[in-house]
Amino acid sequence: MNALFFKRFLQRPFQIASIVPSSRALVERVAAKIDFDRARVIVEYGPGEGVHSREIARRMRSDSRLLLFELDPVFCRDLERQFADDRRVIVLNRNATELPLEMDGRGITHCDYILSGIPFSILEIDKKHALLKATYDALPPGGSFIIYQVTNELKQHATIFDHAESEYFLQNIPPMFITEFRKGPMVNGHAHPARSRQNHLEQFSSRNSA
Numbered sequence: 321m322n323a324l325f326f327k328r329f330l331q332r333p334f335q336i337a338s339i340v341p342s343s344r345a346l347v348e349r350v351a352a353k354i355d356f357d358r359a360r361v362i363v364e365y366g367p368g369e370g371v372h373s374r375e376i377a378r379r380m381r382s383d384s385r386l387l388l389f390e391l392d393p394v395f396c397r398d399l400e401r402q403f404a405d406d407r408r409v410i411v412l413n414r415n416a417t418e419l420p421l422e423m424d425g426r427g428i429t430h431c432d433y434i435l436s437g438i439p440f441s442i443l444e445i446d447k448k449h450a451l452l453k454a455t456y457d458a459l460p461p462g463g464s465f466i467i468y469q470v471t472n473e474l475k476q477h478a479t480i481f482d483h484a485e486s487e488y489f490l491q492n493i494p495p496m497f498i499t500e501f502r503k504g505p506m507v508n509g510h511a512h513p514a515r516s517r518q519n520h521l522e523q524f525s526s527r528n529s530a
């Protein structure tokens with residue numbers, strides 16, 4: 321049991337939404353979805369005590385950056401302590417919704433990967449859609465948004481993405497859906513393959529049938 325994590329859960333149960341951090345197996349499964357050779361900017365929403373952040377920092381290039389958006393100030397202080405000697409890692413005691421502002425302020429044009437552990441299911445519908453849109457806009461064509469959640473409810477809302485692949489991962493307490501949403505690659509200079517909205521939705525739901 322991670323004492324800091326459990327204490328923060330007791331303080332803010334709906335925001336933290338879990339009594340234990342992700343398992344080692346889940347961390348490795350999520351990290352395996354990232355191509356660290358091409359990942360220059362990686363963003364994490366809701367790192368908590370940093371179980372995914374440490375693995376990402378361990379694997380990422382020396383010229384890459386990792387931006388951590390964490391609402392809880394106690395977790396942030398602990399993350400700052402952990403990454404005090406790693407200039408690639410930026411701890412932000414901010415809501416994930418502030419990603420576009422942070423990108424502007426830091427001259428970041430896009431984020432190659434965005435990883436999320438925040439409890440999306442408790443967000444109000446308009447906030448959920450706004451965060452999905454901001455996330456999509458922050459990615460380049462071919463970029464990925466990777467989430468792990470107890471339910472896979474986000475898939476019905478995340479239709480702005482061009483591809484989605486889910487798996488149900490049992491080696492975590494509780495088991496989690498890991499879903500990778502992708503922004504379509506460039507086709508003839510365009511970010512989105514030309515196709516009708518209906519076609520888009522059909523492709524989305526058949527790929528994302530977990």
Ligand SMILES: C[S@@+](CC[C@H](N)C(=O)[O-])C[C@H]1O[C@@H](n2cnc3c(N)ncnc32)[C@H](O)[C@@H]1O
Pocket residue numbers: 335336337338340341342365366367368369370371372389390391392395414415416417437438439
């Ligand atoms: C379920 S915990 C996940 C922690 C960690 N990623 C893990 O896998 O163990 C969710 C974390 O998201 C943070 N959080 C919730 N909503 C957030 C938001 N809108 N922006 C940033 N962080 C948020 C919480 O404070 C909490 O630390």
